[in-house]
Amino acid sequence: MKTVIVRPERCVGCLQCRLACAVEHSESKSLVGALGESIPPKPRLRIYPGRLNYAFPNKCRHCDPAPCQQVCIAGAISREPTRGVIEIAPERCINCGMCAMACPFGVLVYAAVWQVPEKRAVALKCDQCPAREQAGRRPACVEACKVGALTYGDWQESQEEKGRALAQAVFSGLLAQPEVVPSMPETIRLWRQLA
Amino acid sequence: MRYVIIGTSAAGLTAAETVRQFDRQGELILISDEALRPYSRPMLTYLLGREAGLENIWLRPPSHFHKLNFKAMLGEPVAQVDPQAREVYLSGGRVVKYDRLLIASGAQPRMLGIPGETLAGVFTLRRLADWQKLEADLPAGATMAIVGAGPIGLKAAEALRRRGHRVILVEAEPRPLPRLLDDTAAKLLQEHLHGLGAELIVKARPAAISGHQGRVRSLALADGRELEVEGVLLAVGVRPRLEFLHGTPLAGNAPLTVNSFLQTQYPDIFAAGDCAEAPDLFSGKPVSYQIWPAAVAQGQVAGANMTGASRRYSGLLAQNSISLHGFKIVSGGILEPGPNLTEVWCRFDERQGVYRRLVFQEGCLVGVTLAGEVTDAGLYFQIMTQKLPVKDLPVDPRSPDFHPGKVWG
Numbered sequence: 204m205k206t207v208i209v210r211p212e213r214c215v216g217c218l219q220c221r222l223a224c225a226v227e228h229s230e231s232k233s234l235v236g237a238l239g240e241s242i243p244p245k246p247r248l249r250i251y252p253g254r255l256n257y258a259f260p261n262k263c264r265h266c267d268p269a270p271c272q273q274v275c276i277a278g279a280i281s282r283e284p285t286r287g288v289i290e291i292a293p294e295r296c297i298n299c300g301m302c303a304m305a306c307p308f309g310v311l312v313y314a315a316v317w318q319v320p321e322k323r324a325v326a327l328k329c330d331q332c333p334a335r336e337q338a339g340r341r342p343a344c345v346e347a348c349k350v351g352a353l354t355y356g357d358w359q360e361s362q363e364e365k366g367r368a369l370a371q372a373v374f375s376g377l378l379a380q381p382e383v384v385p386s387m388p389e390t391i392r393l394w395r396q397l398a
Numbered sequence: 399m400r401y402v403i404i405g406t407s408a409a410g411l412t413a414a415e416t417v418r419q420f421d422r423q424g425e426l427i428l429i430s431d432e433a434l435r436p437y438s439r440p441m442l443t444y445l446l447g448r449e450a451g452l453e454n455i456w457l458r459p460p461s462h463f464h465k466l467n468f469k470a471m472l473g474e475p476v477a478q479v480d481p482q483a484r485e486v487y488l489s490g491g492r493v494v495k496y497d498r499l500l501i502a503s504g505a506q507p508r509m510l511g512i513p514g515e516t517l518a519g520v521f522t523l524r525r526l527a528d529w530q531k532l533e534a535d536l537p538a539g540a541t542m543a544i545v546g547a548g549p550i551g552l553k554a555a556e557a558l559r560r561r562g563h564r565v566i567l568v569e570a571e572p573r574p575l576p577r578l579l580d581d582t583a584a585k586l587l588q589e590h591l592h593g594l595g596a597e598l599i600v601k602a603r604p605a606a607i608s609g610h611q612g613r614v615r616s617l618a619l620a621d622g623r624e625l626e627v628e629g630v631l632l633a634v635g636v637r638p639r640l641e642f643l644h645g646t647p648l649a650g651n652a653p654l655t656v657n658s659f660l661q662t663q664y665p666d667i668f669a670a671g672d673c674a675e676a677p678d679l680f681s682g683k684p685v686s687y688q689i690w691p692a693a694v695a696q697g698q699v700a701g702a703n704m705t706g707a708s709r710r711y712s713g714l715l716a717q718n719s720i721s722l723h724g725f726k727i728v729s730g731g732i733l734e735p736g737p738n739l740t741e742v743w744c745r746f747d748e749r750q751g752v753y754r755r756l757v758f759q760e761g762c763l764v765g766v767t768l769a770g771e772v773t774d775a776g777l778y779f780q781i782m783t784q785k786l787p788v789k790d791l792p793v794d795p796r797s798p799d800f801h802p803g804k805v806w807g
Contacts, residue, residue, distance in 0.1 A: 211807060251803020254792060259807035270776075273412075273698075274691040276440040277450070278457045295454050297444050300719040300726040305691065306776035309802040313726070313773075323724045 204287035207331060207342055207353055208361045209260050214250065214352035216258030221246035223347035227332055230317040245314045247329045248344060260352060262344075263310045263329040265289045271302035271311070279326075288331045293318045296325040399424040401704055402486055402494055404476055404642075405502035406430040407439060408693035409671030409700070411457065413500050416701025418466045424705070426468050427494055429486065433473030434526060435460060440690060442529050443550065447557025455526075476503070476642040481664045498666050498704040501643075501654060502697065505636035505672040505688055510545065514607030519614030519629045523554055524636070532631075539563065540628035543617045545604050547574035549720050551633035552587075555596045556722055558631075565596040566625055568617070570603050578718055578729040582746055583753050583769045590725040599623075604630075636688055638673040653686045658710045660700040668704055670696035679713030679783065680732060680764060687716045715783060719772065725751075728775040731765035731782050732757055740764075743796050756795055761787045763795055777805055 222234075229237035229244035237244050253259030269289045272280040279295035280302060282288070291302075293316050303311045303326070313324040332342040340346070345355040354361070401417050403410045406428050414428055436457040444450040463470050477489040479499070486494040507522035509515055521532050536542075542558050544551045547569035555565045567574070573584035574591065591598055603620040607630055617625045638653045648654065648662060653675040660668050660676065670676075671693040675684040692714050699711045717730030735742055741758040750770065756778075757765030762785055766778040778795060788794060793804035 249802075251801055251807065252799075253803040253807020257807070259803040261802040261806065273694045276438050276690050277444075277454065278438060295450075297441070297450060297721075298724065299440075299721050300728055300772050300775070301691070303726075303772045304717060304719045304728045304730070304775045304779060307780035308806060309774040309777050311773060311776075 204265075204358075205336075205356055206265060206358055207262065207329070207345055207355055208358055209262065210352050210354065211253060211257065211259045212352075213350050214258040214260050215350055216250050217349070218250055219347045219349065220248060220260065220344035220353055221250065223343040224248055224329075227335070227343035228316070240317065242315045242317045242320060244317070245312060245327055247312070247327055248310075249312075261308060261310060263289065264308060265329075265331070270305040270307065274301045274305040276301055283333075286331065286333070286336060288333075289328075290330050290333075291326050291328065293322070293325045296322075298322065298324045298326065302326050399705075400427070400495065400497045401425065401500070402427045402429065402496035402498070403500040403502060404429050404479075404486070405500075405504055405671065405673075406432075406436045406470070406472070407502070407504055407671070408690055409504075409674075409697040410500065410502035411436045412694045412697030413502060413668075413670060413701035413704070414468055415466065416698050417705055418468075420702060420705040420707065422467075426466075427471060427496075428463070428468050429471045429474065429476060429488070429494070431473065431475035432525065432527075435463070435472075437526060439524060442523055442526065443553035443557050445529055446523065446532060446554060447560040449557070449560070478644070479642050479646060479648075479667075481646055481648065481667060484666065496666075499668065500700055500704060501640070501662075501667065501669040501673060502671040502693075502700075503639045503642075503673050506639050507632060508635045508637050510604060510632060510634060512604055512606050514609060514614070515632075517607060517609040517614050518612050519609070520607060521629065521631045523550060523631060523633065535629075536563075537628055541566070541626065542629045542631060543568055543604075543625055543627040544631045544633055545617075546570075546633040546635065547598065547600075548577075548633060548635065549575070549718060551631075552591070552720060552722055554631055554633060555591070556594055559594050559596055566627065567591070567596055567598045568602050568604060568619070568625075569598065569600045572600050574598060574600075575720070575727070575729075578720075578733065579727070579767060579769075580733070580744075580755060582744065583727065583729075583755065583767050586751060586753060586769050587722065587725070587727065590722050594723050599625075636672065638686075640673055653684075655684045658713075659703050659708060660696055660711055661703070668700040670700040676711055676714045679715040680759075682713070685714055685716075687714060689716070689718060691717060712783065715779070717779060719775070725770065726772045727767070727769045728772040729767040730779060731763075732759065733765045733767065745796075758788065761789060763788060774801055777802065 224246040225244040248262035251259045277297045279292045341355045345353045437455040441455040474488045474490045478487040507524050541564040543566045545568045547567045558565050605620045606618045640652050643649045654669040655675045656669050672688040675686045678685045699709050702709045719728045744755040746753045752770040755767040
């Protein structure tokens with residue numbers, strides 16, 4: 204399954220992903236159009252100040268098994284069979300707050316959406332941009348990220364790649380020639396002897 | 399192997415699906431007295447308030463049973479279970495033999511035992527049939543009394559207000575949701591109840607329901623007050639449905655006490671959900687809270703163990719979430735200060751209407767109440783279920799910095 208992979212160490216906290224996410228989940232799917240919509244679109248990921256106050260992007264991990272799916276009393280949360288993504292059906296959501304109680308990552312927000320304008324609020328979280336994935340494009344947040352903190356791919360492959368990079372760094376460190384300490388020029392040594 | 403599961407709601411359905419994960423060949427029989435495919439009982443109050451339609455309450459598509467090769471015996475109540483002969487007798491006369499039995503028969507509304515409970519216009523709300531009866535019998539614009547300001551009572555009050563009824567909530571304790579909230583959170587909730595237009599009478603016990611020509615006309619309280627109402631909805635809790643165990647060694651034990659593997663005293667009989675009493679997460683003593691998340695979690699454990707796994711149930715944690723008119727409350731764990739070194743910490747942001755109350759015991763977080771802002775509720779429950787000592791956490795739960803960034807970053 205391809206997912207959005209987060210590398211918090213690269214995040215600079217520019218929040219462009221949030222803007223792109225909100226635009227992608229607006230009715231018009233354009234920044235200018237989104238500004239004029241009666242129900243303002245909400246981003247589905249948040250950037251928190253993490254440990255040492257480095258930026259920490261937090262979004263749905265699409266867990267398997269998903270605790271939110273198990274506690275949903277409305278049957279609104281399901282796993283999309285082909286994409287493997289956990290999705291919330293806004294027309295079934297009853298805004299009860301059970302999913303927030305179950306989610307260990309605190310990714311859920313409750314707000315109104317244009318799909319169901321009659322509802323005060325529904326549970327929202329990352330749906331990994333279904334329209335974009337269908338069209339073979341990357342999710343909006345990944346496209347917006349300029350520093351490679353959000354990438355799109357298979358997480359196992361990404362982990363292997365990270366492992367290889369680490370191994371390479373370790374080996375290149377071991378193979379490096381020991382640094383030669385510059386010795387004092389002969390003339391200076393002799394001059395000091397004289398003095 | 400022949401698996402028999404009594405009950406097709408949260409626990410029974412989850413257990414059946416879990417059994418299928420591990421045993422694709424075994425015969426799996428689901429028994430329910432309701433001739434309906436699995437539906438969500440908590441949705442009934444939303445159905446009553448017309449916030450959801452009938453098409454929204456079904457938990458699984460119609461083809462689900464067929465796809466997973468479940469044999470369903472719906473619409474036939476269980477008359478008797480014989481643990482020695484390993485047989486289940488249905489009231490229609492059929493006998494079902496089992497190798498592993500799961501009792502997930504759930505619970506039914508508790509009645510008050512006061513005069514007049516059989517009158518027309520006295521309702522409960524637990525099954526779809528109860529909702530149908532309410533829809534059929536409830537006069538438009540009638541004044542309704544709801545006895546019990548628990549989760550069901552409150553959600554029913556909201557639903558009936560949406561339908562334009564006058565609603566009077568009657569609660570025996572001094573505050574709504576007495577088992578989940580303290581006074582401050584209850585006060586916040588009361589404000590929202592007031593905003594809904596529902597009246598709340600606390601510290602009041604119903605004494606009798608009186609009627610005229612077989613219909614409810616008033617509800618008399620124990621202190622002498624008389625409420626003029628045209629309908630009474632009883633929401634005073636539930637009791638397990640285990641009548642079919644009558645005459646077996648399991649009888650007289652309601653709710654059914656199970657061990658950490660959700661087995662009863664018969665190793666081939668398991669129990670899960672509202673009818674079972676599983677070990678508490680903190681004390682280990684058998685408890686029953688009748689909550690959806692516990693029923694699903696127990697269904698998973700029982701289903702796996704029925705196929706021969708030895709999965710241990712991590713323990714029951716009281717937890718509930720209720721949303722009233724958009725105002726959310728999440729509460730769980732130990733909420734009453736106990737005698738052994740309990741610390742209670744509260745913070746109330748009056749301006750934003752946000753309340754946090756945390757209960758600590760022996761260096762661990764054991765109880766939490768969040769009102770108004772519940773987004774991070776899952777974090778608290780995560781450290782509670784893992785029993786992580788507060789000093790080992792990256793950030794103190796009392797701190798305003800307690801959010802996913804500091805915990806997971």
